[in-house]
Amino acid sequence: QSLLKENGNRKKNVIILGSGWGAISFLHKLDTTQYNVTIVSPRNYFLFTPLLPSVPTSTVGSNSICDPVRTIARQTPGEVTYYEAAATDVDPVNQTVKIVHKNMNFSLGEAFVNKDEPIEKTLKYDYLIYAVGAKVNTFGIPGIPEYASFLKEAHDATAVRQKLFNAIEASRLLPEDSEERKRLLTFVVCGGGPTGVELAAEVKDYIDQDLLKFIPGIDKEMKVILVEALPNVLNMFHPKLIEYTKEVFKTQHVDLRTNTMVKKVDARNVYASAKKPDGTTEDVVIPYGTLVWAGGNAQRELTRSLADKITEQKTARRGLLVDEYMKLDGDDHIYALGDCTFTANAPTAQVAHQQGEFLADHFNKLAKIDDLEYLTSLEKDEASKEKHLKRLERYKNSIKPFSYRHQGALAYVGSERAVADLTWGSWSTVALGGNLTFFFWRTAYVSMILGVRSKLLVISDWIKVSMFGRDCSKD
Ligand code: FAD
Ligand code: NAD
Structure with missing residues (x-):
């Protein structure tokens, strides 16, 4: 991936965690030419959950409701890197995510992956799109x-x-x-x-x-x-x-x-x-x-451990707390959406989908604002600078908070x-x-x-x- 945009501005690293409703709706709408985009998920496909109850009875085949992440990534205008791995640690101070590839629920072939030695990698982000969903709540019921x-x-x-x-x-x-x-x-x-x-x-x-x-x-x-x-x-x-x-x-x-x-x-x-x-x-x-x-x-362990690292998230028992732009309370570089958050809306695909599309639109605007700020900083001519500042103002005013349409x-x-x-x-x-x-x-x-x-x-x-x-x- 090229690290610079055509205008010379540095592309910011956007890391998306997850390949579910929130993550894929975000990726689908994001102008991927504006960022260095990496998507990380242990599941290399998007799953259309509303029809999952039809799969055990073969009313619908499981392949029919799975869309490969790489196919979806290829349909975006820029380049996207996909890692089949699970994030195991987010470090909000150093803006890094540790990811681990291991033989999980699918068989990868012993020749390539040793089950006992997972492969680890650390990624640095400017923005983290946190959409890891939730796990099933068993309420600690034995058996x-x-x-x-x-x-x-x-x-x-x-x-x-x-x-x-x-x-x-x-x-x-x-x-x-x-x-x-x-x-x-x-x-x-x-x-x-x-x-x-x-x-x-x-x-x-x-x-x-x-x-x-x-x-x-x-x-x-x-x-x-x-x-x-x-x-x-x-x-x-x-x-x-x-x-x-x-x-x-x-x-x-x-x-x-x-x-x-x-x-x-x-x-x-x-x-x-x-x-x-x-x-x-x-x-x-x-x-x-x-x-x-x-x-x-119920919340995933990764979500709980992230919440524990941010003072403003200490009360986040049922999900991460976000503002009306899906930005994590207490952190300026992490955005969270879908079932891993706790908001006024129910944890549904409809909500995660709308949040993902909203966030992509928000990021497309942020990229334009970032470019204008960059061009303004380079501009020597006062009249051109003034023009950039006016456009900048317009873009900033066009940013609206998320509102859910049920x-x-x-x-x-x-x-x-x-x-x-x-x-x-x-x-x-x-x-x-x-x-x-x-x-x-x-x-x-x-x-x-x-x-x-x-x-x-x-x-x-x-x-x-x-x-x-x-x-x-x-x-
Ligand atoms: P998910 O879609 O669950 O995606 C989470 C993603 O994160 C997955 O790709 C997962 O592999 C990945 N991930 C997990 N851990 C990690 C990690 N450590 N690192 C990186 N990635 C990770 N909602 C509706 O509105 N209508 C419906 O009809 C409907 N039907 C449903 C039917 C079923 C059977 C189920 C289970 C749910 C249904 N829902 C429905 C709810 C809906 O599926 C969820 O609300 C929605 O999937 C939430 O989207 P999400 O992106 O937050 O999480
Ligand atoms: P849910 O939270 O909606 O329902 C779980 C049910 O389990 C609750 O009714 C709860 O009372 C019951 N329960 C919990 N502990 C129990 C116990 N010990 N004994 C007996 N019952 C117990 O969970 P879900 O159905 O998996 O849905 C999760 C989310 O996904 C919800 O937001 C839902 O709206 C959404 N979803 C939507 C659709 C749809 O719109 N068609 C389909 C599936 C899921």
Whole structure:
């Protein structure tokens, strides 16, 4: 990469951490000719998370919702360096990031990478775009890390599918009335946020619409249970939509266990405490064959350690604190966005996407301001200097704070039904039901997909499923 711009000004080093919604939306809109851009992420692709719950059932293929970082980088006007690595330390005083490449969840080939000797590198930044997202919150509940799957990454979806098929295939060897067979044929999702609801809905569809064609009677034997600690699922949605979801689940025979708080998990059972209508609680044991934990977000260790280094971030327990330009409170060189921050907005793709686009626009303006300041400092002629200063003033005035435009929330609830909380400016409404909302849900998601390739792949996956049904091989 050239270190200087055409006008002789030094390009500032911008390091982007992450390849999710915030980071990629930023990269997509950034004028990469104006900066020395490096993107660092252990995941070398962008993942379109809204369709991740459709992956374990093969409604959508995992490749269809993954876009390689390098392809996205190549579509920007300048040069971008990508490192497949995880940041392990940020030093805000010296403006450096330590990154480490190691054999993580994907196999790289022993010939190139020794698992015991990760490769480290230190990068110097002028600006750090911190968009590492969040991890799954297990609340320290014993057994979850060992026995439950998550639904956060593409490989999680594959693991869920494999566990589901392992359990189904194993159950075939057992007598129909055996308790062990019943256990294996129980799919339990813990956490009734949108992730848990959509996954339970997709799995129930899969059993009722496709698996029963290959395994007669499986729809009667197999149970899908959704466990939620609060009185309702989808708590951020309009009450009408919550009621509708409950109705759909009832008719589809998804066993909804609200007011049921998971306390412990082992290799076979979920142990929970269920609140009864009279306010008392009872201990319940839910045997499972496949278990997915969808309990929400928690901060990554890297985010906590960064917060600990900055006095203004000492109270940042739920995420980094940023100002209205996404700049970290207490640091002038770090900008943070998405699920790693704590703001008035919910941790959603919609928010991270808008923040990323806002920040890119902000950085495009900062580059112009930096150039004008540089040219002004070199200018000897007073009249030209005056001109530069006027333009500088105009650019500075054009900088506006971030403001989030909520466009609503959508969730798939099963049997080709979706719920939608829609907002346009000050107008809002709810939509629930079959064909029309489902069609709207699909159209909205396709329009949100960033790349043309992924849009086409997702549409072709849906067409394939409608013609031939979902695939039932274990992968
Ligand atoms: P992420 O998209 O999680 O990206 C974080 C990135 O940082 C990843 O690339 C990760 O590999 C990388 N990273 C992690 N650690 C490091 C490190 N140490 N160094 C460098 N990089 C690192 N939101 C909606 O608005 N609508 C939806 O329909 C929707 N559906 C969802 C479905 C599922 C199953 C899930 C899990 C989430 C869904 N969300 C949805 C929420 C949405 O995905 C998140 O809010 C969004 O991904 C946040 O974007 P982000 O950039 O902050 O983090
Ligand atoms: P969430 O935080 O929305 O929901 C987690 C659920 O787990 C909560 O309802 C919580 O009460 C429950 N829970 C926590 N501990 C429990 C316990 N011990 N026992 C039983 N239940 C327990 O998490 P999510 O669904 O993963 O969503 C994360 C973020 O991503 C949210 O901001 C969400 O809006 C967004 N998202 C949006 C969509 C969509 O718009 N369609 C889809 C998925 C995720």
